[in-house]
Amino acid sequence: MATYAQPIATRRRASGIPTGRLAMWWLLGSEIVIFGGLLMCYLLFRHSYDHWHVAASHTNTVFGAVNTFVLLTSSLLVVLAHQAAESKQGGKAFIYLWLTIGGGLTFLMIKSVEWTMEISKGYTLPSNLFWSFYYTAAGIHASHVIAGMVAMAIVSFDVLKGRNLQRVELVGLYWHFVDIVWIFLFPLLYIAK
Amino acid sequence: MEWMIQSASTFAGDIDTLILVIAAFTGFWLLVAEGVFFYFCWRFRKGAHPKAMYITGEKKEEMKWIHIPHNAVLICDVIIIALAIKVWFGVKQDLPQADETIGVTARQWAWVFAHPGPDKKLGTEDDVESLDELHLKVNTTYHFKLRSDDVMHSFSIPTFRLKQDAVPGREITGWFKPSKAGTFDIQCTEICGIGHGLMPAKLVVESEADHATWLQTQKSG
Amino acid sequence: MAQHVEAASGHAADHDHHHQSFWSKYVFSLDHKVIGLQYFFTGVALGVLGALMSYVFRMQQSFPGQSVPGFGYVTPDVYNSLITNHGTIMIFWFAMPVLVAAFGNFLIPLMIGCDDMVFPRLNRLSFQIFFLSALILISTFFVPGGGFGGAWTAYPPLSAKAAYNMTPWGSTLWVVAVALEFVAFLIGGINFITTLMNSRSPGMKMYDIPIVVWFIVIASILFMASVGPLVAGAIMLLFDQQLGTAFFDPTRGGDPVLWQHLFWFFGHPEVYVVLLPAMGIVAEVMVVFSRKKLFAYKTVLFTAIATGVLSFFVWAHHQFISGIDPRMANVFTVTTVLISIPIAEMCFVYIATLFGGSITFSTAMLFALAFMAEFLIGGVTGIFLGASGSDIYFHDTYFVLAHFHYTFVPIAIIAVFAGVYYWFPKYTGRVMNETLGKIHFWGTVIPFNLIFIPLFFLGASGDHRRIYSYLLFPDSAKPYLQDIRIFATYALIVALLVQVVFFINLFWSIFKGKKVDNNPWLANTLEWSAPSPPPHGNFAVLPNCYRGPYEYSTPNRAKDYWPQNEPV
Ligand code: HEA
Ligand code: HEA
Ligand code: CUA
Ligand SMILES: [Cu+2]
Numbered sequence: 010m011a012t013y014a015q016p017i018a019t020r021r022r023a024s025g026i027p028t029g030r031l032a033m034w035w036l037l038g039s040e041i042v043i044f045g046g047l048l049m050c051y052l053l054f055r056h057s058y059d060h061w062h063v064a065a066s067h068t069n070t071v072f073g074a075v076n077t078f079v080l081l082t083s084s085l086l087v088v089l090a091h092q093a094a095e096s097k098q099g100g101k102a103f104i105y106l107w108l109t110i111g112g113g114l115t116f117l118m119i120k121s122v123e124w125t126m127e128i129s130k131g132y133t134l135p136s137n138l139f140w141s142f143y144y145t146a147a148g149i150h151a152s153h154v155i156a157g158m159v160a161m162a163i164v165s166f167d168v169l170k171g172r173n174l175q176r177v178e179l180v181g182l183y184w185h186f187v188d189i190v191w192i193f194l195f196p197l198l199y200i201a202k
Numbered sequence: 203m204e205w206m207i208q209s210a211s212t213f214a215g216d217i218d219t220l221i222l223v224i225a226a227f228t229g230f231w232l233l234v235a236e237g238v239f240f241y242f243c244w245r246f247r248k249g250a251h252p253k254a255m256y257i258t259g260e261k262k263e264e265m266k267w268i269h270i271p272h273n274a275v276l277i278c279d280v281i282i283i284a285l286a287i288k289v290w291f292g293v294k295q296d297l298p299q300a301d302e303t304i305g306v307t308a309r310q311w312a313w314v315f316a317h318p319g320p321d322k323k324l325g326t327e328d329d330v331e332s333l334d335e336l337h338l339k340v341n342t343t344y345h346f347k348l349r350s351d352d353v354m355h356s357f358s359i360p361t362f363r364l365k366q367d368a369v370p371g372r373e374i375t376g377w378f379k380p381s382k383a384g385t386f387d388i389q390c391t392e393i394c395g396i397g398h399g400l401m402p403a404k405l406v407v408e409s410e411a412d413h414a415t416w417l418q419t420q421k422s423g
Numbered sequence: 424m425a426q427h428v429e430a431a432s433g434h435a436a437d438h439d440h441h442h443q444s445f446w447s448k449y450v451f452s453l454d455h456k457v458i459g460l461q462y463f464f465t466g467v468a469l470g471v472l473g474a475l476m477s478y479v480f481r482m483q484q485s486f487p488g489q490s491v492p493g494f495g496y497v498t499p500d501v502y503n504s505l506i507t508n509h510g511t512i513m514i515f516w517f518a519m520p521v522l523v524a525a526f527g528n529f530l531i532p533l534m535i536g537c538d539d540m541v542f543p544r545l546n547r548l549s550f551q552i553f554f555l556s557a558l559i560l561i562s563t564f565f566v567p568g569g570g571f572g573g574a575w576t577a578y579p580p581l582s583a584k585a586a587y588n589m590t591p592w593g594s595t596l597w598v599v600a601v602a603l604e605f606v607a608f609l610i611g612g613i614n615f616i617t618t619l620m621n622s623r624s625p626g627m628k629m630y631d632i633p634i635v636v637w638f639i640v641i642a643s644i645l646f647m648a649s650v651g652p653l654v655a656g657a658i659m660l661l662f663d664q665q666l667g668t669a670f671f672d673p674t675r676g677g678d679p680v681l682w683q684h685l686f687w688f689f690g691h692p693e694v695y696v697v698l699l700p701a702m703g704i705v706a707e708v709m710v711v712f713s714r715k716k717l718f719a720y721k722t723v724l725f726t727a728i729a730t731g732v733l734s735f736f737v738w739a740h741h742q743f744i745s746g747i748d749p750r751m752a753n754v755f756t757v758t759t760v761l762i763s764i765p766i767a768e769m770c771f772v773y774i775a776t777l778f779g780g781s782i783t784f785s786t787a788m789l790f791a792l793a794f795m796a797e798f799l800i801g802g803v804t805g806i807f808l809g810a811s812g813s814d815i816y817f818h819d820t821y822f823v824l825a826h827f828h829y830t831f832v833p834i835a836i837i838a839v840f841a842g843v844y845y846w847f848p849k850y851t852g853r854v855m856n857e858t859l860g861k862i863h864f865w866g867t868v869i870p871f872n873l874i875f876i877p878l879f880f881l882g883a884s885g886d887h888r889r890i891y892s893y894l895l896f897p898d899s900a901k902p903y904l905q906d907i908r909i910f911a912t913y914a915l916i917v918a919l920l921v922q923v924v925f926f927i928n929l930f931w932s933i934f935k936g937k938k939v940d941n942n943p944w945l946a947n948t949l950e951w952s953a954p955s956p957p958p959h960g961n962f963a964v965l966p967n968c969y970r971g972p973y974e975y976s977t978p979n980r981a982k983d984y985w986p987q988n989e990p991v
Contacts, residue, residue: 016539017965018532018622028541032617039609039647046652050659050670050681058676135667138676145662149655206884207898220812228803235770235799242777243792246713247784254976254983255779259718259772268719268771275767279760282810286760287753289812294749310587353581354679356744356819360885360898363816369680369746370580371673387898391819391887393574395587396500399890 083112536624713780822882
């Protein structure tokens, strides 16, 4: 593949929007429909079973809130990374990206502590429908967090060398999306009791 | 429809009429569309029409050839919808007062029918249960309570034009009124596993007297 | 957009036939044309498998209990898994990859005058995931318990519990395979959409884009917008199967009907996802062989969009009698019957395109015309089902079955053949043999009608679906009904045998077909200005676009066509 040349296709811009950003928006669109479907199911169930608040009252709001804070902070960090990349400061962007990844890691660590606690209390995936949704939705979300972290790690090394700086914006977009999904999950799973 | 499959319930005729009306409307349009289509294919074949015309189809007088049929189809649609809803309402939404109620339970892979005994009430001592065989009195309005023990099944009596899915965890009520005595098929029309094809049941529609005798034999037997 | 700059620094220059190994050229290629071919041949191979399955189960149904020649005895569980996988394969591993992915990959860059997709690597990844999913699906036949037999709709609780479906491996792998296939098409779809939006040839405006490209991209968008909830549903079903959750298990608070909503919310738009590319192919072929401008280009485009939008509001017409609130059926009857309006309009426009044309009946054109003639039948029979009142009777009978084969076969087989005969010269620089082509045409279309017209009749007489032997049902076991079933099966065997002619023609023509120049049909769209077969990089100089794609028989011109890339 050494001889592989970027096709001209990749450089055209008939819509006026850079191809990468365009594709990222479509990707996010398709992700939104997936999460939308899942949350729709959750809401339908929640609506038809009023005993769910009993199960929901056992979620740990403090952990959820801390995690919301962690994710929001990391979103801020990725904005800073984007700004650094815009001004062509690869090294700075690199550091911010890794700080963002650190945010993601914190999020996952808190999450795993929280899950360990829930499981030790006996609330597992098959316990009942509420907990099934709790783990499924948060689990799919967590897998997106991991995917975002991996993407940022890959991008960061290019960025350090000053290449493909525009990709910082793309992972940033993705990270904001992950963040927004959480903003929906948090009230649905933790606050509504 | 009668020539393909006999109709043995009071609403079968309504459904058949609806089918015929739809067949008339769509059949008309199908014939028109296909007729015009084949005529064009023949009329404008290269041998007969070597030089093609230039028509953009964007002008008003050209578009009317699309818009007029389009609006006409819309009118047909409205009629079809109105009739369909009317029939649907009669069969599925508006349940007439029942003379008797039966219980129908589907399971992998059998039908269990609960007939009310002589007291004509379901859920009492004298109920008669039977497996894969349902006995009904002609000209009696029935409600059925449909349940499933395991997976989705569907309770279908083609000669009644009746069909209703059985959903585990729910009890679904429907109605019918047999209008003709005879022996008919009951099918399961929702795939329910290996034995889905092995879920036939027999429906016997009989006179009041025969029905009483049958109940009696079930009791003693 | 400085075109000369592009050409100088171009892609083609980097690809002056340096040595490529077989692997990097055909297996791990990044070239959109090769990926298109991979999709095509994988899809067709699975399509043939699906068609052979239909032979086996139709034989069983016609001669219950007898050994099927070439297969053996068909037990009820084998029957169920054959029809399930026939349906699944035909839709997800034949119609989708061939119509959307193969034609999309081949046509989009060529028709918009560009050298490749915007994300060649994603493109390859999409095919690899797709291929993996196909392998997983096929593997289900060899795992303990055998292939999944709960119908392609996979309604729980049957699909959710091994105790019910008795295919512990088959059902899980089936869900995994379908989910992976969705991922492959999501990736592919993003690629198609961005490529069309960004990499059009300079000068190609909205209404200069060929209809088939539009339709494939609209189909990709429809797919993307409808599949999400089902992806979530597939995960939920997988958890139900393997991790003991109860999303769809009514005994523990779940709701089995929820799956049906998720499935059909996707399932109905999905039928237009395959319809639109087929309609697009037919449009391209029809204009070229009738030398006519497409009648009312914009109307065609808007009807497609209207169909797409409406298709999100009709899903419950598959569930009229499934225990949903009966009042809901009324709403869905209205939307369903109204969807006939944009589609009727589209059909009328196609017919109007023929008016005043000068029609040559080449094989490609015959298939395109046959698509129109047959699809109308499939379409109008949908109205019988969309009307809730009559669907009470028709639901899950062979009438439904005949309805959707009258749509699917024209779409996935007849229109695809039209496309194959039409674009074959671009792929190979040769044309397919017309005599064999015509034998193949009549030998496919006539038996096709002879298979499915009898099935309409059987359905109206009360035959229900997914039954491996009707002899257990006294009303359905009448000898004349059984004779009709056998007749349909014989017609199927003829149809299958005739396909041999096609494959002979295909492979013979690849090597020995008559050589032709770059634009044998005298067509306008940009792909015909590329060399045949197009090299990696497609065009020697990437073309500019000066006009719409359908300028045929324009007045005051010597030639009756006017290529999009020809300067005024
Ligand atoms: C690509 C495939 C395809 C296409 C295009 C369609 C198109 C349509 N389908 Fe079909 N359908 C399927 C594939 C398709 N379908 C499949 C696979 C199933 C079964 C799934 C399963 O259960 O396994 C199914 C099942 C199905 C059902 C459920 C039946 C049941 O299970 O009970 C219904 C019900 O409404 C329906 C309706 C329609 C309608 C109204 C259209 C419309 O889009 C058709 C519109 C077109 C026309 C109407 C023709 C042109 C118009 C005219 C010539 C004008 C005259 C018309 C009037 C006056 C109305 N279809
Ligand atoms: C694209 C979709 C598609 C196609 C093409 C077909 C093709 C055929 N189908 Fe299928 N079918 C389905 C989709 C399709 N089907 C679905 C979704 C179901 C429902 C499954 C379920 O209930 O769960 C079903 C179910 C189904 C049943 C019902 C089984 C039952 O309920 O018991 C039957 C019965 O006769 C049947 C018959 C046939 C026949 C005879 C063909 C014939 O094969 C048609 C004749 C065509 C040919 C002989 C050509 C074959 C050639 C190729 C495929 C290669 C082509 C190459 C190129 C195009 C380049 N099909
Ligand atoms: Cu019970 Cu099918
Ligand atoms: Cu549908």
